[in-house]
Amino acid sequence: MSRVWVLGAGQLGAMLKHAAQPLAVDLVAVDIEDDSHLDLATDDIITAEREQWPATQATDQLAAHDNFVNRDIFGLVADRVTQKQLLDRLHLPTAPWQLVASGQSAVGLHAAYGARVLLKQRSGGFDGRGQLWLQQDKGTVIPDGWHNKVIAEQAIGFDEEVSVVGVRNRAGECYFYPLALNHHQDGILAVTIAPLARLQHLQNKAETMLASIMDDLDYVGVMAMECFRVGDDLLINELAPRVHNSGHWTQAGASISQFEYHVRAIADLPLGPAVVKQQSIMVNLIGVDYNHKWLAIPGAEVFWYGKEVRPARKVGHINFAMGDRQQLLNSLQCLQSTLGEWYTPAMGWALQELAQ
Ligand code: ATP
Ligand code: MG
Numbered sequence: 001m002s003r004v005w006v007l008g009a010g011q012l013g014a015m016l017k018h019a020a021q022p023l024a025v026d027l028v029a030v031d032i033e034d035d036s037h038l039d040l041a042t043d044d045i046i047t048a049e050r051e052q053w054p055a056t057q058a059t060d061q062l063a064a065h066d067n068f069v070n071r072d073i074f075g076l077v078a079d080r081v082t083q084k085q086l087l088d089r090l091h092l093p094t095a096p097w098q099l100v101a102s103g104q105s106a107v108g109l110h111a112a113y114g115a116r117v118l119l120k121q122r123s124g125g126f127d128g129r130g131q132l133w134l135q136q137d138k139g140t141v142i143p144d145g146w147h148n149k150v151i152a153e154q155a156i157g158f159d160e161e162v163s164v165v166g167v168r169n170r171a172g173e174c175y176f177y178p179l180a181l182n183h184h185q186d187g188i189l190a191v192t193i194a195p196l197a198r199l200q201h202l203q204n205k206a207e208t209m210l211a212s213i214m215d216d217l218d219y220v221g222v223m224a225m226e227c228f229r230v231g232d233d234l235l236i237n238e239l240a241p242r243v244h245n246s247g248h249w250t251q252a253g254a255s256i257s258q259f260e261y262h263v264r265a266i267a268d269l270p271l272g273p274a275v276v277k278q279q280s281i282m283v284n285l286i287g288v289d290y291n292h293k294w295l296a297i298p299g300a301e302v303f304w305y306g307k308e309v310r311p312a313r314k315v316g317h318i319n320f321a322m323g324d325r326q327q328l329l330n331s332l333q334c335l336q337s338t339l340g341e342w343y344t345p346a347m348g349w350a351l352q353e354l355a356q
Pocket of ligand 1: 095118120125126127128129153154155156157161184187188189226237238
């Protein structure tokens, strides 16, 4: 069988490789700094774990390959302007927005969107980085050099944040995981819970929205759609044309993980419906040192990315998929006792959600 190459060798590339192995798919993740010449065959398949990459000999070779799946979609989604234009064109609800064009002022943006306006870098931002709240009462101004590089979004007073992860193959067949509930802290995803019976009534709506995007783009592979839930409405926050952090729970909680689905789709292997096994929760390890105590917690499935630990950096995650609710709560309390103060709101939120 042909080889699959992944543009990017971060944790997502590593987890794709991990998922490819039992499928007997030979998958090689290529570091974006790699400047070597790659030995690509014409029938090899190329995918990416990220939306952008610097030009090197290796990345240029991969990006130019005829079998680079979704080639034109990465750039489209990586720029918030073209991503938002896509949503508008498909009449999909999203936070009202505009490009911050030359000459635009904070006053003009407050007139359009109200007292709080969020500036977001058009590309390259993640984990809430590259964003700035313009606050009318504080007189925040648009920083120098930001014009034409950011979009402005209306502040959404959402009830909570949810996401749906789906997969589509070349024939247009789609499957979706149940909506996941996400808790962000300081703009970083801290905890994901799925599935939740109380979100079930929104499942069809979420699937229809994501399917319309994937169909329009003739997309192949896994895509994630982050949403704000406002009552029974879903507003799309952003899309990820790849496996996504809010889908990591599927490694423990579903018969086919999002990583395996992505490999199956791009290698054109049968997809089949993923069966959800148990109540699942994923806790991101953010700026914390590895702790062997995690391995002793019942049900804990630890993924450590082997990256240097820095504040606010995702360095691993822990999945739990457990049928016994009390055991799950006990394990989460155990985990919380190994984590610092920063986790108190996120873990408190998770314990409360799961105790219901
Ligand atoms: P990611 O880590 O998902 O790549 P990101 O840095 O690309 O994040 P967003 O997902 O756009 O950025 O925003 C990060 C978080 O900021 C959101 O999850 C949400 O909590 C908050 N946020 C974003 N846009 C809005 C908005 N229009 N109104 C209110 N809150 C928002
Ligand atoms: Mg986001």
